[in-house]
Amino acid sequence: MNDSSYIPVDGGVCAPQGFLGSAVSCGIKKPEATRLDLALIYSTEPCVSAGTFTTNRVQAACVKVSREHLRKGDIRAIVANSGNANACTGARGVEDARGECTRIAGILGLKPCEVAVCSTGVIGLPMPMMRIYPKFPELAEGLSRDKGHEVAQAVMTSDTKEKIIAIEFMVQGRPVRIGACCKGAGMINPCMATMLCFITTDAGISRDVLELCVQSGVKSSFNCITIDGDMSTNDTVLVMANGASGVTLESPEDIYAFQQALAYVMLELAKHIVQDGERVTKFVTVRVTGGRTEDEAKKAAEAVAKSSLVKSSWNGNDPNWGRIIHAVGYCGAKVDEEKIDIDIAGLPACRGGVQADTPSDDLRQAVQVPEFQVDINLNRGEFSHTVYTTDLSPEYVDFNRSEYAYWNQAKADGLTR
Amino acid sequence: MNDSSYIPVDGGVCAPQGFLGSAVSCGIKKPEATRLDLALIYSTEPCVSAGTFTTNRVQAACVKVSREHLRKGDIRAIVANSGNANACTGARGVEDARGECTRIAGILGLKPCEVAVCSTGVIGLPMPMMRIYPKFPELAEGLSRDKGHEVAQAVMTSDTKEKIIAIEFMVQGRPVRIGACCKGAGMINPCMATMLCFITTDAGISRDVLELCVQSGVKSSFNCITIDGDMSTNDTVLVMANGASGVTLESPEDIYAFQQALAYVMLELAKHIVQDGERVTKFVTVRVTGGRTEDEAKKAAEAVAKSSLVKSSWNGNDPNWGRIIHAVGYCGAKVDEEKIDIDIAGLPACRGGVQADTPSDDLRQAVQVPEFQVDINLNRGEFSHTVYTTDLSPEYVDFNRSEYAYWNQAKADGLTR
Structure with missing residues (x-):
């Protein structure tokens, strides 16, 4: 089926x-x-x-x-x-x-x-x-x-x-x-x-x-x-x-x-x-392959998907593979820098830990869309993991600055001081 | 000395x-x-x-x-x-x-x-x-x-x-x-x-x-x-x-x-x-006491200090203890909700996992300053940990949206395509 x-x-x-x-x-x-x-x-x-x-x-x-x-x-x-x-x-x-x-x-x-x-x-x-x-x-x-x-x-x-x-x-x-x-x-x-x-x-x-x-x-x-x-x-x-x-x-x-x-x-x-994430502009699929274990692939995918710097760059249409690999590096798994390949929106961005041949203008063009995929191959094994995530926008922070309205109403209701 | x-x-x-x-x-x-x-x-x-x-x-x-x-x-x-x-x-x-x-x-x-x-x-x-x-x-x-x-x-x-x-x-x-x-x-x-x-x-x-x-x-x-x-x-x-x-x-x-x-x-x-954090407006000291181990206190302090929602609320001068306790809850340590006390800028905000008596206006007033401390007592033991952190601002995200200028120069220098 x-x-x-x-x-x-x-x-x-x-x-x-x-x-x-x-x-x-x-x-x-x-x-x-x-x-x-x-x-x-x-x-x-x-x-x-x-x-x-x-x-x-x-x-x-x-x-x-x-x-x-x-x-x-x-x-x-x-x-x-x-x-x-x-x-x-x-x-x-x-x-x-x-x-x-x-x-x-x-x-x-x-x-x-x-x-x-x-x-x-x-x-x-x-x-x-x-x-x-x-x-x-x-x-x-x-x-x-x-x-x-x-x-x-x-x-x-x-x-x-x-x-x-x-x-x-x-x-x-x-x-x-x-x-x-x-x-x-x-x-x-x-x-x-x-x-x-x-x-x-x-x-x-x-x-x-x-x-x-x-x-x-x-x-x-x-x-x-x-x-x-x-x-x-x-x-x-x-x-x-x-x-x-x-x-x-x-x-x-x-x-x-x-x-x-x-x-x-x-x-x-x-x-x-x-x-429908709060004030987001991008839907990004982060797919990590080549993990030695599933946990390794998961750690790498989550570190990338949760990095404020990576997410900010997506908000700016910046195909910043440097920030992506830096997040993979601190994910907690023992990845090998010189084995990491990264594709962004289907284009090679990084090969073996260094920049790939794709012209930077092509990469920039490729991420000017509301949805794209980042493929990260750790080249260490057979396990993979996918995380669905978003960019981080200035508007997200602004939206979450205050819940005053709730507290004011609760005070009027006698539910708080 | x-x-x-x-x-x-x-x-x-x-x-x-x-x-x-x-x-x-x-x-x-x-x-x-x-x-x-x-x-x-x-x-x-x-x-x-x-x-x-x-x-x-x-x-x-x-x-x-x-x-x-x-x-x-x-x-x-x-x-x-x-x-x-x-x-x-x-x-x-x-x-x-x-x-x-x-x-x-x-x-x-x-x-x-x-x-x-x-x-x-x-x-x-x-x-x-x-x-x-x-x-x-x-x-x-x-x-x-x-x-x-x-x-x-x-x-x-x-x-x-x-x-x-x-x-x-x-x-x-x-x-x-x-x-x-x-x-x-x-x-x-x-x-x-x-x-x-x-x-x-x-x-x-x-x-x-x-x-x-x-x-x-x-x-x-x-x-x-x-x-x-x-x-x-x-x-x-x-x-x-x-x-x-x-x-x-x-x-x-x-x-x-x-x-x-x-x-x-x-x-x-x-x-x-x-x-001097990028585009920050608050310097916040997160001090966790009462941990059963140092690791427990550290996990709680770091979860609070790294929560986007907590940091966004600080940016908005919102003394949002609900978001603070929610971050403590997912920090990975086995904390007891009903034992948690939280003080914000020296005022009781939460006692035993529920709201304290401090009027919300007093709490709001207390965080309208560039530096304040959040004290979280887990009431489980004798260990403590302190993390120094900041708010998260819309301007941080905006500032980190793009590193285009670097790549453009590198291209002019013949260091990338």
């Missing part, structure tokens, strides 16, 4: 059978705001579910609660908000996250542990529950099959585009669907990001197998992107499989087909995140 | 007895430029010497040659240029670096291995030797005791200020001097930086002891600073001790006094580098 076997369909997380979505506006950031900031995803059927969470030692209250619920069993609903991360909020934050699950479960007739809760936004301020709880009845009443886009919009923070995908593919001659949405634009780094991703599927699958598919998919998608090198406290990927397609995945072939399709969906969304 | 025992004196590397300096303009970056870009430091007496170099696996030709010369014995002269790093220049670069040592040695009546060579500037372009070699006679003829400032100026790249220091202190009731200069403003990271530092002293000291003093001094100074997290290919610290003061350091007390004085000089210069 290849990418062309996946038929794009509309509807995001609501595209698979048996999944409903809803979104409302609570004014979490400021009371007068009208943008959607609270979403609900619900499966009309019982689900098998799996998830992965941030490896940051500082974890949001919602991550703690959702992780606990997934450990207890399977979830069937996800409530998610933007505007406040419910992170570093102590016992009060955990109480708020549990309160959300309990109330949503009450309305939907589920057990509280069948609900996962996700939050994204500013760190360190208590959630304005006085504006969130009153919206729960409206949120639940609004559940329908045509709100996949609204769900995606409600979790956006600095995202400029909604990130949504759904595909249909054939298993046992019958259609199976995977639908998903995600958000993320800053605090984006390998090992999960300020990133929420919700995936639904109407395939029938066992929990063990679903967990394996999620782990392998995340490894080659969300763990291969970096925008600013900052890892968030809230990163979450949640997958719910309700079997409503009537197709149950049991044979190795079917499971493999599903695993590939899930990985495809995850990688597409991961690329969407990078392409 | 404390800082007040060190009497500041003028003259930089020429302040200690028996050291001469010189600097000329070669037009390394562009032929018509008149700024100083080539320097020479020379001891009229034989020296004991020590040095440390970048740990980047990609190392400049000059680093390779100087390291070799130091391994063979002691150096007595240093030739250094700005405008070209002589890095990633292959066999030709090594030939150029050796050529410099040989010619300078010839003029000064030394062996080539008694000369160290240093370069700083753009990576990947051959050195324009046709403009450097012809200036060597003038450079050597200009040697004098009053050119400490010119030497410091000649190695500046994006530095906006010359970085120079010299002190006098008493050992055995007699004056000993240490003089130094350094350069560095970008590619600055722990484990040495795009950083050259030349230190001279008229103390008499054995090589073993000098090497130990240099290692310990670098560890608590140049290895504790970060501006942009990028480690250079050229970092070098060289120390020459010629004994011309007539004071020989042999007793543990005298050696300790010298070691402290050397560490003081290195830390002052390291702070100068951070204060």
Whole structure:
């Protein structure tokens, strides 16, 4: 099965059978705001579910609660908000996250542990529950099959585009669907990001197998992107499989087909995140080959993708291979300077650690595009690794200079001094 | 002995007895430029010497040659240029670096291995030797005791200020001097930086002891600073001790006094580098205490000091403790979220992982200054670590967008296509 076997369909997380979505506006950031900031995803059927969470030692209250619920069993609903991360909020934050699950479960007739809760936004301020709880009845009443886009919009923070995908593919001659949405634009780094991703599927699958598919998919998608090198406290990927397609995945072939399709969906969304990175102008694929180990290739790719100097040069359309090789040099792997080859946008820039023959004007011309690839061959072995990343722009820094507005509102709300 | 025992004196590397300096303009970056870009430091007496170099696996030709010369014995002269790093220049670069040592040695009546060579500037372009070699006679003829400032100026790249220091202190009731200069403003990271530092002293000291003093001094100074997290290919610290003061350091007390004085000089210069970081507006001391190990404290301090989001918030005068704790969380150490206390500019910002009582306006007011300290207590043990760093500004990114000018000149010089 290849990418062309996946038929794009509309509807995001609501595209698979048996999944409903809803979104409302609570004014979490400021009371007068009208943008959607609270979403609900619900499966009309019982689900098998799996998830992965941030490896940051500082974890949001919602991550703690959702992780606990997934450990207890399977979830069937996800409530998610933007505007406040419910992170570093102590016992009060955990109480708020549990309160959300309990109330949503009450309305939907589920057990509280069948609900996962996700939050994204500013760190360190208590959630304005006085504006969130009153919206729960409206949120639940609004559940329908045509709100996949609204769900995606409600979790956006600095995202400029909604990130949504759904595909249909054939298993046992019958259609199976995977639908998903995600958000993320800053605090984006390998090992999960300020990133929420919700995936639904109407395939029938066992929990063990679903967990394996999620782990392998995340490894080659969300763990291969970096925008600013900052890892968030809230990163979450949640997958719910309700079997409503009537197709149950049991044979190795079917499971493999599903695993590939899930990985495809995850990688597409991961690329969407990078392409929508905060104030970025370039989407750059850094591919390192010739590593003696996979770890070696990974270290080199990540060092290049995270170097402020390399990223600044991309912002200036400067095909600066000198900065690229300097980042490879400090990546921590024992690379051999005189073996390193670098191609930029398909043109040789460096051969054996020194400049290649390509005229510098040709290289400059080649990077005057919104997307290009950097190929680095360490020429030490057979392992490779790819990282998807961006440039660093003056506008990124400017955009991230202050979160005053959040604090001012929290003060008005009596949530901080 | 404390800082007040060190009497500041003028003259930089020429302040200690028996050291001469010189600097000329070669037009390394562009032929018509008149700024100083080539320097020479020379001891009229034989020296004991020590040095440390970048740990980047990609190392400049000059680093390779100087390291070799130091391994063979002691150096007595240093030739250094700005405008070209002589890095990633292959066999030709090594030939150029050796050529410099040989010619300078010839003029000064030394062996080539008694000369160290240093370069700083753009990576990947051959050195324009046709403009450097012809200036060597003038450079050597200009040697004098009053050119400490010119030497410091000649190695500046994006530095906006010359970085120079010299002190006098008493050992055995007699004056000993240490003089130094350094350069560095970008590619600055722990484990040495795009950083050259030349230190001279008229103390008499054995090589073993000098090497130990240099290692310990670098560890608590140049290895504790970060501006942009990028480690250079050229970092070098060289120390020459010629004994011309007539004071020989042999007793543990005298050696300790010298070691402290050397560490003081290195830390002052390291702070100068951070204060002159490329387009920075803040000098921030990140002090982590309460680590279970020193490594734990170091990881936490470095993660905070290198976070693009934290640094962007400092640029915006935003005392954003949420971003600080998020960086502590992903630093790689097993910190306990609910034990973390954070003070910003002396005010409690976070206690036990949640917001402290300090009014947000007070915190904002406190960071509206060019220098402040962030204190992070992990409350897990007794170890601490301090990192000196800066904010990240839109102007930094803008400044580093392109090195076109270098490549254009190299093309005109026939050194690249």
